[in-house]
Amino acid sequence: MKTKVISFLALSTLLVGCGTPATTPEPKSVLGTSYQSIEKEAEKSTVRMYMWGGDDGINAYIDEYVAPRLKKEHNITLERVPIETADIIQKLRAEKQAGKEKGVIDVVWINGDNFLNAKKDDLLYGEITKVLPNMKYVDAAAQSSDSGTKTDGLEAAWGKVQYTLHYDAADVKSPPTDLKALKSWVKENPGRFTYPEVTDFTGNAFVRHVMYGVESNETLKDPKADFKKTWAYLNEIKPYLWKKGKTYPKTLAQLDQLYAKGDVDFTMGFNERRAEQEVTSGTFPEQTRPIVLKDGSIASTHFLSVPFNAPNPKGALVTINTLLSPEAQLKKYDATYWGDGTSLDLSTLNTSEQKQFADVPAAPSTPKPSVFEGKVRTELDPSIFEMIRKEWPSRVAR
Amino acid sequence: MWRGNAYPAAILMAGMVLYGLWVSISMTSLADYRELLTDEVFLESLAVSGYVAIVSTVLALIIGMVLARLLSSTRLAALLAVPLFIPHLGAAYLAILYLSDVPVIGPHEGNYFSVILTYLYKEIPFVFFYLLPVVRRLDPRYQELGIMLGLSPVRRFWHARGVFLLVPMLEAAFILLAFILFAYEIPALLGVTYPKLLGVYAFDLYTQGDLSEQPLAFAMSVVLTGGLFVLLLLMTGLTRPLAAKISRGRSE
Amino acid sequence: MKKISVIVFVVLLFILPLIGLIPGEWSWNPRLEATLGTTVAMICAVVLLNHLFGYMAGKAIAFQTGKRVRVAEFLISLPLFVPVLLLSFGLYLTWIRLGLADRFFGVLLVLLLPTLPYTVRLYTNGFQALGERMLEQMVLIEENRFKRWFYLTGPMLRSTLQSVTLLVTVITISQYALVALIGGGIVRMIALEVFPAYSGNSQEAARLATLWLIGLPVLFYALQAVIFSSWIRIVRRRLNGSHDTTSQ
Numbered sequence: 035m036k037t038k039v040i041s042f043l044a045l046s047t048l049l050v051g052c053g054t055p056a057t058t059p060e061p062k063s064v065l066g067t068s069y070q071s072i073e074k075e076a077e078k079s080t081v082r083m084y085m086w087g088g089d090d091g092i093n094a095y096i097d098e099y100v101a102p103r104l105k106k107e108h109n110i111t112l113e114r115v116p117i118e119t120a121d122i123i124q125k126l127r128a129e130k131q132a133g134k135e136k137g138v139i140d141v142v143w144i145n146g147d148n149f150l151n152a153k154k155d156d157l158l159y160g161e162i163t164k165v166l167p168n169m170k171y172v173d174a175a176a177q178s179s180d181s182g183t184k185t186d187g188l189e190a191a192w193g194k195v196q197y198t199l200h201y202d203a204a205d206v207k208s209p210p211t212d213l214k215a216l217k218s219w220v221k222e223n224p225g226r227f228t229y230p231e232v233t234d235f236t237g238n239a240f241v242r243h244v245m246y247g248v249e250s251n252e253t254l255k256d257p258k259a260d261f262k263k264t265w266a267y268l269n270e271i272k273p274y275l276w277k278k279g280k281t282y283p284k285t286l287a288q289l290d291q292l293y294a295k296g297d298v299d300f301t302m303g304f305n306e307r308r309a310e311q312e313v314t315s316g317t318f319p320e321q322t323r324p325i326v327l328k329d330g331s332i333a334s335t336h337f338l339s340v341p342f343n344a345p346n347p348k349g350a351l352v353t354i355n356t357l358l359s360p361e362a363q364l365k366k367y368d369a370t371y372w373g374d375g376t377s378l379d380l381s382t383l384n385t386s387e388q389k390q391f392a393d394v395p396a397a398p399s400t401p402k403p404s405v406f407e408g409k410v411r412t413e414l415d416p417s418i419f420e421m422i423r424k425e426w427p428s429r430v431a432r
Numbered sequence: 433m434w435r436g437n438a439y440p441a442a443i444l445m446a447g448m449v450l451y452g453l454w455v456s457i458s459m460t461s462l463a464d465y466r467e468l469l470t471d472e473v474f475l476e477s478l479a480v481s482g483y484v485a486i487v488s489t490v491l492a493l494i495i496g497m498v499l500a501r502l503l504s505s506t507r508l509a510a511l512l513a514v515p516l517f518i519p520h521l522g523a524a525y526l527a528i529l530y531l532s533d534v535p536v537i538g539p540h541e542g543n544y545f546s547v548i549l550t551y552l553y554k555e556i557p558f559v560f561f562y563l564l565p566v567v568r569r570l571d572p573r574y575q576e577l578g579i580m581l582g583l584s585p586v587r588r589f590w591h592a593r594g595v596f597l598l599v600p601m602l603e604a605a606f607i608l609l610a611f612i613l614f615a616y617e618i619p620a621l622l623g624v625t626y627p628k629l630l631g632v633y634a635f636d637l638y639t640q641g642d643l644s645e646q647p648l649a650f651a652m653s654v655v656l657t658g659g660l661f662v663l664l665l666l667m668t669g670l671t672r673p674l675a676a677k678i679s680r681g682r683s684e
Numbered sequence: 685m686k687k688i689s690v691i692v693f694v695v696l697l698f699i700l701p702l703i704g705l706i707p708g709e710w711s712w713n714p715r716l717e718a719t720l721g722t723t724v725a726m727i728c729a730v731v732l733l734n735h736l737f738g739y740m741a742g743k744a745i746a747f748q749t750g751k752r753v754r755v756a757e758f759l760i761s762l763p764l765f766v767p768v769l770l771l772s773f774g775l776y777l778t779w780i781r782l783g784l785a786d787r788f789f790g791v792l793l794v795l796l797l798p799t800l801p802y803t804v805r806l807y808t809n810g811f812q813a814l815g816e817r818m819l820e821q822m823v824l825i826e827e828n829r830f831k832r833w834f835y836l837t838g839p840m841l842r843s844t845l846q847s848v849t850l851l852v853t854v855i856t857i858s859q860y861a862l863v864a865l866i867g868g869g870i871v872r873m874i875a876l877e878v879f880p881a882y883s884g885n886s887q888e889a890a891r892l893a894t895l896w897l898i899g900l901p902v903l904f905y906a907l908q909a910v911i912f913s914s915w916i917r918i919v920r921r922r923l924n925g926s927h928d929t930t931s932q
Contacts, residue, residue: 436743
């Protein structure tokens with residue numbers, strides 16, 4: 035008898051926490067209304083922004099500039115939650131499946147695979163770009179496609195970056211300028227170069243750059259082709275890589291750490307200005323300099339979006355709009371915090387604003403814009419990403 | 433005397449596990465399991481993970497027990513608890529800090545020595561504190577009895593100590609094995625690109641790209657869980673009767 | 685002599701690595717401060733529930749016989765070998781349907797998964813080491829359940845109680861995946877703020893993160909050490925001559 039009572043109590047502890055089940059669904063989407071009314075109604079509300087929290091500079095940008103500004107201009111309290119986008123997508127998928135109409139995430143930082151999955155599973159709010167006034171400043175080319183997937187207005191371009199390699203000029207006197215020279219350099223300096231494995235966004239991108247360098251245009255257009263030359267190149271440099279190519283850093287962060295320690299002479303990544311902050315904080319060596327390979331540099335955009343079940347979509351839209359404003363983009367561009375390339379089309383700004391952008395001092399570790407002329411490449415078909423992930427382990431790593 | 437009630441805890445645990453399992457397993461199909469068993473990468477990963485888990489567990493058990501015997505009466509032993517406070521990621525970070533440029537036992541080596549060492553750092557204290565209560569209560573008079581009766585050292589060890597230590601040691605071994613086999617954090621930081629440990633491989637499959645490989649990750653977990661399940665059944669079945677005898681036997 | 689040197693060597697081996705953690709500079713992080721409230725509350729709640737359920741179950745497994753108890757024991761051990769990966773999605777789905785998602789209580793329940801199996805094991809071993817006879821004796825000495833616990837059972841199970849508290853605290857603090865998913869960023873615990881540092885490229889940040897993750901359990905350990913020794917001291921003083929003739 036006692037057992038039954040206790041068991042019942044135990045079972046009910048499972049159900050005790052039941053609040054009311056999902057509240058009545060949000061009335062029809064706010065995207066139909068005007069931005070002015072959205073802005074007004076978003077006053078005095080809380081917006082929860084979920085984004086990767088592994089970089090102190092980025093966190094500081096949000097905490098020390100964006101949040102106070104939102105508070106002052108719209109009386110919005112911005113709460114930054116440091117959860118990674120991949121985890122967020124998993125959460126949203128579960129919420130969609132379980133029919134959770136009102137979630138907890140208002141704004142999400144998103145791009146690449148995460149966007150592809152979000153779009154596929156219908157996890158986003160809708161065509162938010164249609165209602166944001168500041169979209170008029172955003173560069174249309176950057177906005178249209180996300181790593182090869184069309185954005186369809188579901189997300190707003192937040193920053194645009196170019197892939198750049200960085201090296202330590204103190205150790206590398208004459209850096210290679212294209213893939214072929216890189217190959218020779220690696221052979222002459224064994225153990226001083228490596229790239230992240232292809233499960234990492236940056237590592238995968240490196241392989242795509244090699245593709246741009248060695249494969250013909252026809253091959254690049256066909257995701258099902260056999261990219262023999264790429265694998266051949268990677269295999270050729272493999273024995274001369276760090277740890278003789280037997281293992282690769284799992285993430286870009288780990289490669290950065292190797293570079294910072296001096297175990298390798300090169301690092302790479304999707305932000306041509308990212309080294310500035312690192313050099314200032316002492317993480318990267320002082321003589322860090324950039325190099326853009328002649329074979330090309332892929333342009334990549336990252337975005338902001340709103341989940342389908344955002345509890346405060348109006349506040350979310352106001353927040354995103356603020357983040358797209360020229361002033362906010364300028365602050366983001368400045369390497370004091372982040373140094374992220376702007377997603378705005380500078381020709382849409384007035385002259386004084388344009389000058390402000392041009393005046394932002396570029397550290398020696400940042401490549402001059404002229405360096406990129408003729409080298410900017412667009413993203414390849416997203417199925418190529420997947421193909422690289424499937425093939426690289428067997429064709430190269432093992 | 434009230435003899436306690438195991439049902440509340442059991443219901444809670446079983447409830448949560450079964451709910452979670454049900455959904456995940458329903459996302460897999462027979463084809464996934466078939467694909468898994470012919471997947472070379474999985475099999476090699478299984479082999480390496482087995483190697484790391486077994487070596488770590490055995491060493492941790494032996495060293496932990498020896499330490500428990502040696503240090504059971506000292507208060508200094510409390511300091512040994514320090515690694516228990518350190519989260520696994522923190523321990524991995526320490527390994528990188530100190531072992532980074534050391535040749536054989538450094539990180540990112542195919543022999544996975546750094547991973548084993550890090551696990552030892554964390555698990556030896558665990559075994560130590562797990563066995564400590566039992567060791568402290570070992571009655572030295574059994575040992576004397578054994579000497580008086582002229583038992584051989586081996587039998588003496590078994591009757592005076594082994595019998596009492598067996599169950600906790602097997603339990604600790606199972607816990608460690610199950611944990612290490614599927615852990616993610618330490619091998620993610622210290623491991624190599626190939627062969628990956630199971631926890632890392634499964635996590636990659638689970639999170640990568642278009643998430644099409646998630647069922648495979650689930651299938652992998654299910655297969656492992658099944659294996660450990662069988663192991664646990666064996667253990668529970670064999671050891672509880674022995675333990676009951678011991679518990680009852682303390683009647684003086 | 686030999687024994688002491690072994691002890692010193694071993695202890696040093698385990699402690700010295702921590703010197704690497706001492707940071708160059710120390711800064712107070714207001715965001716971390718904000719998470720402390722929830723974290724401490726959660727730890728206390730999880731520890732309490734663990735002791736409650738663990739005591740009941742441990743006693744049963746140690747002293748009852750029969751198939752039912754063995755099944756219960758097996759069920760309790762389930763979380764030990766079912767990987768979190770397999771459970772998290774389904775559990776989260778269920779939690780949403782039950783209205784537990786993104787709530788303190790939801791996270792509390794889920795945190796029982798990595799903790800209760802260990803707790804029950806520790807209690808079981810503790811009870812077995814104590815022995816059924818001893819417990820029956822204690823019932824004879826003192827009939828009142830609460831008094832018995834305070835003066836006899838508790839102190840006798842002291843090392844089990846301390847081990848459980850310590851282990852549960854450490855496990856709870858270092859849980860990231862479960863708290864992130866089930867808590868959804870609403871239930872803000874310290875792991876949420878601190879773990880992202882490990883995925884960045886700054887070793888300094890990782891070092892500070894580790895320090896924070898160790899600091900809280902150490903504090904809790906010190907606290908409970910104080911609590912337990914005062915408990916024993918109170919018991920000794922109160923019992924001085926009141927239950928038997930041998931004076932302390």
